[in-house]
Amino acid sequence: MSLSFKRWLAAGVAAAALVPGLAAAQSAPVAEWQLDTIIQPSPFRGVHGLAVAPDGEVLGGSVVGQQIIGVDPVSGKARVIVDRPAGQADDLVIAPDGRIVWTAFLSGEVRAISGDALQGKAAPVQVLATGLPGINSLDFDDGGRLYATRVFLGDALYEIDPTGATPAKQLLEGMGGLNGFEIRGRTLTGPLWFKGKLARVNLDDPKVETFAEGFKVPAAANLEADGKVVALDTVTGEVKRVDPTTGAATVITKLNPALDNLAIGEDGTIYVSNMAEGAIFQVDPKTGGTHTIIKGDLAVPGGLVAVPKAGGGSTLHLADLFAYRTIDGATGKVTDVARAYASNLENPMNANYDGGRILLTSWFAGGVQMFDPATGTELGHVNKLAAPMDALMADDGHLLVLTAGGTIHKAALDGSAAPADQKPVVEHLVMPTRMIWSGPDHRSVYVAETGAGRIVEVPVDGQALRVVVGDLKAPEGLARLPDGRLVTVETGTGQVLAFDPETAKGELISTGLKGRVGLEGTAGMPPAYIPTGIAVDDAGRIWVAGDRDGSLVRLSPR
Incomplete structure (x- = not known):
């Protein structure tokens, strides 16, 4: 772009x-x-990717605001962790070594910063990959390998060198907009934005296999501890639980449209971002009860x-x-x-x-x-x-x-x-x-x-x-x-x-x-x-x- x-x-x-x-x-x-x-005033100029820090703080990325902001899930108090312009994050993840790694959508880069930033300490930003306009979502597999996708300014899956020593390697293209995803083992699970379906990819033999459909526009999919999939529909505002075997879905709760991403905490709590509201919501996975952590008018x-x-x-x-x-x-x-x-x-x-x-x-x-x-x-x-x-x-x-x-x-x-x-x-x-x-x-x-x-x-x-x-x-x-x-x-x-x-x-x-x-x-x-x-x-x-x-x-x- x-x-x-x-x-x-x-x-x-x-x-x-x-x-x-x-x-x-x-x-x-x-x-x-x-x-x-x-x-x-409100903290977020649009909020997109989410990650839960080891201490339970919820991290939210803002592309337009160009910041990564930490939010206390209890008090709703917000603090800037990575300021503009470096903090331009569409998606973000805590790496196995404790770094924060994110996709800089507008700049077409994958960036990282030491976990010291979570403690309020100054740290340099490292660029892991460049030349990827619209780079969107990312996650690590269990072995520490890093993968990322482009959705809107390209449609491809890449492996990213976590050290930044070698260029990004394209694995797939034309998937249909593989957006906010999660990797468990060597299987990637995520939504196909342009096809209204959920899919998985075996990263050892990269091919797209769909397993659920019926979404207007699925924006993100994450895994619960038992392997069930939690997925968002940005058009309807629905947060759904999907059986990965049968594709059967039930609605956990319904929020306003313009949902973007989600993260699941260690205790199973679901966190959901809404772009249009600059909001992060907390969802009880059992009851579907929702709590607004932070929101702007x-x-x-x-x-x-x-x-x-x-x-x-x-x-x-x-x-x-x-x-x-x-x-x-x-x-x-x-x-x-x-x-x-x-x-x-x-x-x-x-x-x-x-x-x-x-x-x-x-x-x-x-x-x-x-x-x-x-x-x-x-x-x-x-x-x-x-x-x-x-x-x-x-x-x-x-x-x-x-x-x-x-x-x-x-x-x-x-x-x-x-x-x-x-x-x-x-x-x-x-x-x-x-x-x-x-x-x-x-x-x-x-x-x-x-x-x-x-x-x-x-x-x-x-x-x-x-x-x-x-x-x-x-x-x-x-x-x-x-x-x-x-x-x-x-x-x-x-x-x-x-x-x-x-x-x-x-x-x-x-x-x-x-x-x-x-x-x-x-x-x-x-x-x-x-x-x-x-x-x-x-x-x-x-x-x-x-x-x-x-x-x-x-x-x-x-």
Whole structure:
């Protein structure tokens, strides 16, 4: 999934030197705006693989958050064991020698760190294998041999040298998405994500043998002490027990959709992760009783837009990576509209509102999805786009698409135009992350050009752009106040700035978002990574999504 952003970074250095600054905003005193945290921070930016440490602590890996976090199963207290960017873990396991070993999905690496990290001691990260984009699941056999699979950016089984001395050896390919698995003896047991089945592989003679079916999308399978299989269905949220001989299955418990992985403790307790909730659940294997160890209201909050209600007030629409969610502007209540993997939702990263539609974009999925804001019904989907960052509805019925590659181009709503046919309205923007119309005539858009540190106005007829304001530190998100001023989040400083789009006269709204916004991407990803969302509701209040800490804050004029 690696993309090259060296050209954009180089262009950004050159562009930054030419842009006038927003000195007025930088030096002005903070206005009388009250900051309230409406949704509290949470530890996980999506949680995936799980492992149980020798002392019973549950370890959870986060790909997007790029961390391995330890959670006390009794108190729910969390601590970072391997921090970003090294901790980018889709799956993880405790090795026979005590090391933590994990798959770095985005970087295509298998990594390891000494067990000293569990004691809070600093230790170097060792790379055991490289060149495996989308490397997903892994486990050791009883003899200490290490195996791993790719599922989404490839479909193969590998043996990995635990010392890192020799390259990964491919054993099988085209299995059907062999996801979260466990090895006992020399037999690997796991789910086939794309086939809805459970399977096993004899590692001495690698062949896939299915033994259970009837799953919508099986995400993980682990073994109980008696050899029974515990498996997850990410679509239905079911945790099932499966007889490995007959394939007969019974439901242990049912959780919400978007389940990712599981681990079984020494006492038989089942631990389950949910991507969309940043949650780890404890399941009693006998009764099916569940206990929430840790959970967040949001997963990976990104783009945000406020939509007025007919009777007054606003509803916030949020791209939350593993879910499309709304937040009531009056009560703060969070409602799921759709979840990834349990629906057609494709990992939304930004959200806009135009032409009566919610437009969700995902540079990872390469698409734009359109929804009815009132009913949550999907109205259309345009895919095969080149890393879209944001979208609007053009007056001629096409989509206007902003891309991570620095272009704005039009795309047909039926997806008929291939990327090569999409003639750009503008090129050479530097890491743009957000665009909004400059006015009701739709003659131009304002764009947050994050890499160049500026806001620009781009005419849609292809005329030269105008620099609105510059000398900003990684501005992300863009919205308009009732008085016509624009607001953005300066993610490099954690400040919220307001400015007149004609004079560039600015106001410093808040300095209180440092550590909440500006989640950094790993090497090879768009540096803006998860666009920071900012929105203005009908009352003129400013809302900011915390992509680093999972929070949602509101800034209200006193």
